[in-house]
Amino acid sequence: MFANSRSVKLLCRGVLTTLCGGILLSASAHEITTNAMYLHNAPKWLKRVRVEKVIDRIQSKLEWSTRRIHGYYYTDEQAFAKAHGLGPKAIAVTKSSKSGIVVHLGPKITNKNFDYQFGHEMVHVIIAQKYKGAIPKWLEEGLANHLSRAPKVDYEALNRHPLPQDVTKLAHPFSGEASLIHFRYKASQALAEMLSKKCDLENLIRLSVERKMENYIETYCEIKDINLAFRKWVESKVKKKVKS
Numbered sequence: 001m002f003a004n005s006r007s008v009k010l011l012c013r014g015v016l017t018t019l020c021g022g023i024l025l026s027a028s029a030h031e032i033t034t035n036a037m038y039l040h041n042a043p044k045w046l047k048r049v050r051v052e053k054v055i056d057r058i059q060s061k062l063e064w065s066t067r068r069i070h071g072y073y074y075t076d077e078q079a080f081a082k083a084h085g086l087g088p089k090a091i092a093v094t095k096s097s098k099s100g101i102v103v104h105l106g107p108k109i110t111n112k113n114f115d116y117q118f119g120h121e122m123v124h125v126i127i128a129q130k131y132k133g134a135i136p137k138w139l140e141e142g143l144a145n146h147l148s149r150a151p152k153v154d155y156e157a158l159n160r161h162p163l164p165q166d167v168t169k170l171a172h173p174f175s176g177e178a179s180l181i182h183f184r185y186k187a188s189q190a191l192a193e194m195l196s197k198k199c200d201l202e203n204l205i206r207l208s209v210e211r212k213m214e215n216y217i218e219t220y221c222e223i224k225d226i227n228l229a230f231r232k233w234v235e236s237k238v239k240k241k242v243k244s
């Protein structure tokens with residue numbers, strides 16, 4: 001999840017207090033420092049080497065060295081909600097403002113899902129630092145899922161929902177009903193999977209630095225009508241599943 005706000009302020013720099021920016025530090029919490037991030041209040045099960053591994057993989061995919069940012073892990077849902085302000089459905093949020101980029105990791109981030117949930121946020125961080133407005137909003141969540149190796153799209157489930165008339169209206173997928181939010185994320189991820197199949201996604205991203213990716217989707221990927229291409233893509237994936 002990604003939020004852009006002008007009024008967001010960095011929480012507690014150099015935190016080593018017992019209460020910081022509404023985060024209660026548990027006795028087993030620790031701080032992890034890497035070249036890319038100060039991760040405050042990290043849970044006991046999380047080690048520096050694992051954080052670095054995820055960061056390195058995403059950085060190498062997006063060819064970038066992150067300018068060091070702060071990240072906060074929350075064990076308390078209320079403190080987490082207060083920090084991101086996006087409502088109860090958020091699991092992790094990357095906030096970008098004039099004072100910098102901050103990653104907030106909520107209590108639903110566990111030992112089991114950490115790698116792709118955290119990887120997803122690192123994609124947002126790098127998009128904000130490197131690509132600025134070049135990656136279309138309707139693709140950003142899907143790209144973050146795709147590059148962080150989130151569970152793949154279930155096309156049959158996706159197809160049970162009416163497909164959007166215009167996929168470029170998929171932006172801001174974090175508002176509305178839970179099922180709709182889920183659908184928007186997965187539709188955006190399906191678009192990333194489609195682009196990855198139809199053209200060299202890593203090169204498409206590379207080409208798009210500080211330029212509009214949408215133009216390259218048309219010229220480099222030769223996709224003239226993204227909506228038509230998407231409907232056909234979903235159809236073919238559903239057919240393939242039925243056959244197999």
Ligand SMILES: [Zn+2]
Pocket residue numbers: 001002120124141144
């Ligand atoms: Zn996201």
